[in-house]
Amino acid sequence: MTRVTAKLIRQARSISPYLPPLLPANRSINQALLELKWIKCELPKNEWRKAVNKRLKWVPLQYILKTQPFGNLNILCKDGVLIPRWETEEWCMKLANLIKGLKLEKLSMIDACTGTGCISLLINDELKSTATNLDIHGFDVSGKAYDLAKENNEFHHLSVNFHLGDVFDEEILDKLQLTDVNLITSNPPYIPEEDYNKSVLLNGVSKSVKLHEPKLALVGNGEFYYNLLYNLVFPSSADGFVFELGYKEQADLVNEVAKLNGWRVGYMKDSAEKIRCVLGWKADGKFKSLKDLCSYVY
Amino acid sequence: MITKILKFKSSFINLVRFNRYNSSTNILHPSELPQLHPLLIKRVDILKNDLQNLSIKLESQYNEEIQTNYDKISSILSKYEEFNSVRSEITELYNITDSELIKDATMEITNLQPKYTDLIKELNYHLIPPIKFAEKPCIIEMHPGVGGSEAALFTFDLLQMYINFCHFKKWKFTIISMNKNSSGFINEAILSIDEPGSYDTIRFESGVHRVQRIPETETKGRVHTSTAAVVVLPKISEGNESTLVEDEKFFKPNEIRIEYMRASGKGGQHVNTTDSAVRIVHLPTGIIVKQQDERSQPRNKAKAFALLRSKLAEIERIEEINFQKSIRNEQVSTTDRSDKIRTYNYPQNRITDHRCNFSLHDIDGCMKGNKLIEIINKLKEDDYKTRLRQLIGDYSTK
Ligand SMILES: C[S@@+](CC[C@H](N)C(=O)[O-])C[C@H]1O[C@@H](n2cnc3c(N)ncnc32)[C@H](O)[C@@H]1O
Numbered sequence A: 001m002t003r004v005t006a007k008l009i010r011q012a013r014s015i016s017p018y019l020p021p022l023l024p025a026n027r028s029i030n031q032a033l034l035e036l037k038w039i040k041c042e043l044p045k046n047e048w049r050k051a052v053n054k055r056l057k058w059v060p061l062q063y064i065l066k067t068q069p070f071g072n073l074n075i076l077c078k079d080g081v082l083i084p085r086w087e088t089e090e091w092c093m094k095l096a097n098l099i100k101g102l103k104l105e106k107l108s109m110i111d112a113c114t115g116t117g118c119i120s121l122l123i124n125d126e127l128k129s130t131a132t133n134l135d136i137h138g139f140d141v142s143g144k145a146y147d148l149a150k151e152n153n154e155f156h157h158l159s160v161n162f163h164l165g166d167v168f169d170e171e172i173l174d175k176l177q178l179t180d181v182n183l184i185t186s187n188p189p190y191i192p193e194e195d196y197n198k199s200v201l202l203n204g205v206s207k208s209v210k211l212h213e214p215k216l217a218l219v220g221n222g223e224f225y226y227n228l229l230y231n232l233v234f235p236s237s238a239d240g241f242v243f244e245l246g247y248k249e250q251a252d253l254v255n256e257v258a259k260l261n262g263w264r265v266g267y268m269k270d271s272a273e274k275i276r277c278v279l280g281w282k283a284d285g286k287f288k289s290l291k292d293l294c295s296y297v298y
Numbered sequence B: 001m002i003t004k005i006l007k008f009k010s011s012f013i014n015l016v017r018f019n020r021y022n023s024s025t026n027i028l029h030p031s032e033l034p035q036l037h038p039l040l041i042k043r044v045d046i047l048k049n050d051l052q053n054l055s056i057k058l059e060s061q062y063n064e065e066i067q068t069n070y071d072k073i074s075s076i077l078s079k080y081e082e083f084n085s086v087r088s089e090i091t092e093l094y095n096i097t098d099s100e101l102i103k104d105a106t107m108e109i110t111n112l113q114p115k116y117t118d119l120i121k122e123l124n125y126h127l128i129p130p131i132k133f134a135e136k137p138c139i140i141e142m143h144p145g146v147g148g149s150e151a152a153l154f155t156f157d158l159l160q161m162y163i164n165f166c167h168f169k170k171w172k173f174t175i176i177s178m179n180k181n182s183s184g185f186i187n188e189a190i191l192s193i194d195e196p197g198s199y200d201t202i203r204f205e206s207g208v209h210r211v212q213r214i215p216e217t218e219t220k221g222r223v224h225t226s227t228a229a230v231v232v233l234p235k236i237s238e239g240n241e242s243t244l245v246e247d248e249k250f251f252k253p254n255e256i257r258i259e260y261m262r263a264s265g266k267g268g269q270h271v272n273t274t275d276s277a278v279r280i281v282h283l284p285t286g287i288i289v290k291q292q293d294e295r296s297q298p299r300n301k302a303k304a305f306a307l308l309r310s311k312l313a314e315i316e317r318i319e320e321i322n323f324q325k326s327i328r329n330e331q332v333s334t335t336d337r338s339d340k341i342r343t344y345n346y347p348q349n350r351i352t353d354h355r356c357n358f359s360l361h362d363i364d365g366c367m368k369g370n371k372l373i374e375i376i377n378k379l380k381e382d383d384y385k386t387r388l389r390q391l392i393g394d395y396s397t398k
Helices: A006-015 A020-026 A029-042 A045-056 A061-065 A086-102 A118-127 A143-155 A172-176 A207-212 A222-233 A248-259 A288-293 B002-022 B038-060 B064-094 B099-127 B148-169 B198-205 B241-249 B297-327 B363-367 B372-397
Strands: A067-070 A073-076 A106-112 A133-140 A161-164 A183-186 A240-244 A264-269 A275-281 B138-144 B173-180 B186-193 B207-213 B224-234 B256-260 B278-282 B287-291 B340-345 B350-353 B358-360
Touching: A006 A020, A006 A029, A020 A029, A020 A045, A029 A045, A029 A061, A029 B173, A045 A061, A061 A067, A067 A086, A067 A118, A073 A118, A073 A143, A086 A118, A086 A240, A086 A275, A086 A288, A086 B297, A106 A118, A106 A222, A118 A133, A118 A143, A118 A183, A133 A143, A133 A172, A143 A161, A172 A222, A183 A222, A222 A240, A222 A248, A248 A264, A248 A275, A264 A288, A275 A288, B038 B064, B038 B099, B038 B372, B064 B099, B138 B148, B138 B198, B148 B173, B148 B186, B148 B198, B148 B207, B148 B224, B148 B363, B148 B372, B173 B297, B198 B224, B198 B372, B224 B297, B241 B297, B256 B297, B278 B297, B287 B297, B340 B363, B350 B363, B350 B372, B358 B363, B358 B372
Parallel strands: A106 A133, A106 A183, A133 A161, A183 A240, B207 B340
Antiparallel strands: A067 A073, A240 A275, A264 A275, B138 B186, B138 B224, B173 B186, B207 B224, B256 B278, B278 B287, B340 B350, B350 B358
């Protein structure tokens, strides 16, 4: 990361007057040029100035352009709802390919903490032209997320059922009237409060995330995984789960709790070699091949 | 006695011919018409044999590739049949001596002659063994060479020239990526031309292009010389999400290293970076491809994989050519990427291609896309001659 110096700003201005405001969030002319290109491609000319000025205030580019590519989808993004991350996209594609290979008769899936709905929508999209019957649900506690997820569903002509719901609600399964479930996914808030307040250099969150993405979508820890297991995985007939996470301790906790209930557990890393998901399956259940996605099995 | 008759016959022919000239048409004696090279006629037999083999294969199992190949060969062969029948028609018509019919016959020959010439042109082109990947679309990679910012501007001009050429040919194209350096000058442009077979036309553009002109920034009016390097690759894969799976499978896991240009830190929910660049290192060759233009990381990855496959295909093609040359004991020309192939001299309004010593005196027409074909056709002609010579060489050593 280069520092934004007066020289860098001068250099940027000589290329384009729109470029300097993009420097703080990007740190390099190269990346700023790319963002400018995307802004110019996706927005009408009279919005360019406003767009770069928003970016100067660290507004995520995804909110400015109102979308984020996610697999073959272009997920609509709005203020107040977390932007889908490439790490999520990556494991989600792997999961979709794995499910395709299983050639299930039916997939009943719940995506908890669904946000934009990206996980459930991508699975739906990837499997819609297969023989598998799909019954996919997503829920979130945030009204903004619920609205946006429904909008995304319509925008992509998909058939996920979205609901308002709380992971901490012990009766959530009954309320959603979903008992016949075989797969649970979730990307719950997983940043511990103390890290949320640290700088990005010390495992904290970046300025743009902190200033503009909802804290509700970010701050959380073991309690989410605990409740996902007790309120969704164990009471349902699920025989597979995939939860995104950011810390090894979170995977360890899931393993501790789930193995006592007869589950096999492993974790998977993303392509940046960071621990990214904890996966669970029944030893001889439909989803035992989730094991193949793991870099480590407990 | 026989000679007498022959003599008589030939003078008779001359007479007929004289008559025909009198009727102010321009027809040639069949023996004066252009002929197919005997080696190309030999190729017809080889193709007939190939066709038979393919049809046997197709009987046992349908395969799209074999079918396309089959169709291609049979269309060449039917062209050849057509050519033969046109030729014998012309000969027959020519031999008509009945004075009442001569006029009609002459008319008929006048009609058939252009057809004959067209057919022979096509056969000349199709009967020679095709170059590898001739049927593919192509990718053009351009980099500025010596000359600083002027070289970058010239690189951009070349990109524009190829785009204009696509418009002229009505070919679809996409700019795969265009990177600028920190001064805002282009340092790489990659253009994809999605027309099947465009590789066979554009491949002559590979090499160093040199420009001589007064840069806009030059205050003293001096002519500068700068260069840009152009590499033309056959397009093997579409490079989108649906081809990605197959492209990834094409490589063994230990053959490639995929790198994501990401800042350190926790990743995931902690950051919302827009950096989706992907870099692939092909370990056996050391080739590195990088893509960053798309907001979607999988799309960048798909494009990078496609580019890598194109680069490897081009290497494979060149190696094959060199191998065949070494069989023929010919000098193996290491396609020297520093060889200047063409000079664009603005003050003289002249583009000279050094490979075929051809000059076009219309820079603007070339840059606007409609005159480039004149240079390419010249190169194609030369290339054809070389390939025919090689074919002859191959036969004579056998
Ligand atoms: C990290 S975001 C993930 C969003 C989306 N699944 C994705 O991967 O982009 C976490 C989501 O959990 C939701 N959430 C927070 N607390 C929740 C709770 N108690 N019950 C259900 N959802 C909750 C937030 O509103 C947010 O949308």
